[in-house]
Amino acid sequence: xxxxxxxxxxxxxxxxxxxxxxxxxxxxxxxxxxxxxxxxxxxxxxxxxxxxxxxxxxxxxxxxxxxxxxxxxxxxxxxxxxxxxxxxxxxxxxxxxxxxxxxxxxxxxxxxxxxxxxxxxxxxxxxxxxxxxxxxxxxxxxxxxxxxxxxxxxxxxxxxxxxxxxxxxxxxxxxxxxxxxxxxxxxxxxxxxxxxxxxxxxxxxxxxxxxxxxxxxxxxxxxxxxxxxxxxxxxxxxxxxxxxxxxxxxxxxxxxxxxxxxxxxxxxxxxxxxxxxxxxxxxxxxxxxxxxxxxxxxxxxxxxxxxxxxxxxxxxxxxxxxxxxxxxxxx
Amino acid sequence: xxxxxxxxxxxxxxxxxxxxxxxxxxxxxxxxxxxxxxxxxxxxxxxxxxxxxxxxxxxxxxxxxxxxxxxxxxxxxxxxxxxxxxxxxxxxxxxxxxxxxxxxxxxxxxxxxxxxxx
Numbered sequence: 001x002x003x004x005x006x007x008x009x010x011x012x013x014x015x016x017x018x019x020x021x022x023x024x025x026x027x028x029x030x031x032x033x034x035x036x037x038x039x040x041x042x043x044x045x046x047x048x049x050x051x052x053x054x055x056x057x058x059x060x061x062x063x064x065x066x067x068x069x070x071x072x073x074x075x076x077x078x079x080x081x082x083x084x085x086x087x088x089x090x091x092x093x094x095x096x097x098x099x100x101x102x103x104x105x106x107x108x109x110x111x112x113x114x115x116x117x118x119x120x121x122x123x124x125x126x127x128x129x130x131x132x133x134x135x136x137x138x139x140x141x142x143x144x145x146x147x148x149x150x151x152x153x154x155x156x157x158x159x160x161x162x163x164x165x166x167x168x169x170x171x172x173x174x175x176x177x178x179x180x181x182x183x184x185x186x187x188x189x190x191x192x193x194x195x196x197x198x199x200x201x202x203x204x205x206x207x208x209x210x211x212x213x214x215x216x217x218x219x220x221x222x223x224x225x226x227x228x229x230x231x232x233x234x235x236x237x238x239x240x241x242x243x244x245x246x247x248x249x250x251x252x253x254x255x256x257x258x259x260x261x262x263x264x265x266x267x268x269x270x271x272x273x274x275x276x277x278x279x280x281x282x283x284x285x286x287x288x289x290x291x292x293x294x295x296x297x298x299x300x301x302x303x304x305x306x307x308x309x310x311x312x313x314x315x316x317x318x319x320x321x322x323x324x325x326x327x328x329x330x331x
Numbered sequence: 332x333x334x335x336x337x338x339x340x341x342x343x344x345x346x347x348x349x350x351x352x353x354x355x356x357x358x359x360x361x362x363x364x365x366x367x368x369x370x371x372x373x374x375x376x377x378x379x380x381x382x383x384x385x386x387x388x389x390x391x392x393x394x395x396x397x398x399x400x401x402x403x404x405x406x407x408x409x410x411x412x413x414x415x416x417x418x419x420x421x422x423x424x425x426x427x428x429x430x431x432x433x434x435x436x437x438x439x440x441x442x443x444x445x446x447x448x449x
Contacts, residue, residue, distance in 0.1 A: 214401075274440065
């Protein structure tokens with residue numbers, strides 16, 4: 001019997017580990033191995049057909065391969081260091097999710113395709129069985145996603161992994177920042193087979209809520225997406241685009257933004273303009289990061305737990321080396 | 332009533348129209364021209380008055396741009412070669428950052444202008 005004091009929306013949660021260059025997730029059920037919460041585990045197993053079993057996954061975002069400019073003159077250095085960092089994780093990630101802007105667009109003939117190839121070369125060094133991508137507007141905004149599809153496949157899709165349903169949503173391939181009615185219909189159909197207790201992770205590029213519309217930090221039909229997701233109790237949304245960490249607790253989901261791997265934007269509540277935080281040659285990867293998540297670890301008390309890790313480089317800082325600076329997660 | 336009454340009434344009406352202000356002309360909204368091109372709007376700042384109806388005439392010099400300001404209810408597409416018009420009467424003072432929300436290239440993220448309402 002379900003215990004009334006249990007938070008139904010706590011079954012799927014993410015706690016983060018920022019790597020200063022992305023995000024690491026551990027997915028874990030939000031129930032204890034025994035006691036009243038064990039009933040919840042049994043109910044989910046029964047209703048979902050599969051219980052969440054432990055695994056780790058990583059979110060990387062906004063690598064902008066091909067970008068060159070004052071906010072980051074080191075090009076792909078942060079991306080490459082993040083790959084090295086992921087490959088040294090004690091818990092080997094089973095998935096790596098890229099939440100858009102893998103590349104920086106170019107209108108020179110053949111150049112954008114070359115940048116996608118360069119992205120693939122670096123990403124292929126990741127020691128993870130599965131990589132999944134969604135496009136950002138810099139990947140897909142100029143050609144409706146044609147080049148992205150030729151390099152990476154469909155821009156929206158879904159898959160199941162160890163009891164968690166992952167949904168890749170494309171909110172960049174249309175001319176406006178939106179998902180569009182066709183994809184909404186697809187999402188509705190995709191989720192139709194799941195009971196309300198099914199753990200769902202949505203990964204996309206732009207925020208699905210009005211974070212800062214005047215900085216284009218929103219999705220026009222984000223409310224419609226969340227309405228489709230509303231019947232589900234365990235929804236986590238991972239996104240990029242804003243080049244900074246962010247946690248937003250909405251009525252139907254918890255939304256997490258990952259750091260970028262190229263440059264950071266300031267806090268929109270503090271800054272008047274959307275200008276990149278200036279490059280700091282002494283700490284070249286400051287404010288850049290990744291997120292690691294752990295799924296299915298009963299000890300964590302959460303279905304998905306994220307931790308954040310920050311990177312630094314000996315060759316730049318001369319002191320910290322390529323350190324992993326763990327800090328208590330606030331997610 | 333005499334036979335001349337209709338003529339007199341018509342003359343009186345004509346005189347009254349000539350003597351009175353022309354409300355239709357006075358109510359014509361002020362027109363503000365705005366040009367869009369990758370990756371800027373010109374002018375970058377316009378100033379309107381609270382409660383005053385203003386018509387924005389939008390032109391694009393290159394590709395299709397967006398013109399989006401949620402609080403003012405502006406949500407337009409500016410196609411090259413066409414004039415896009417919208418009339419608004421702002422009700423709240425403030426500075427409204429208005430963006431292009433049609434992705435138009437590498438500088439798109441900072442294509443914006445400010446509508447000041449005094």
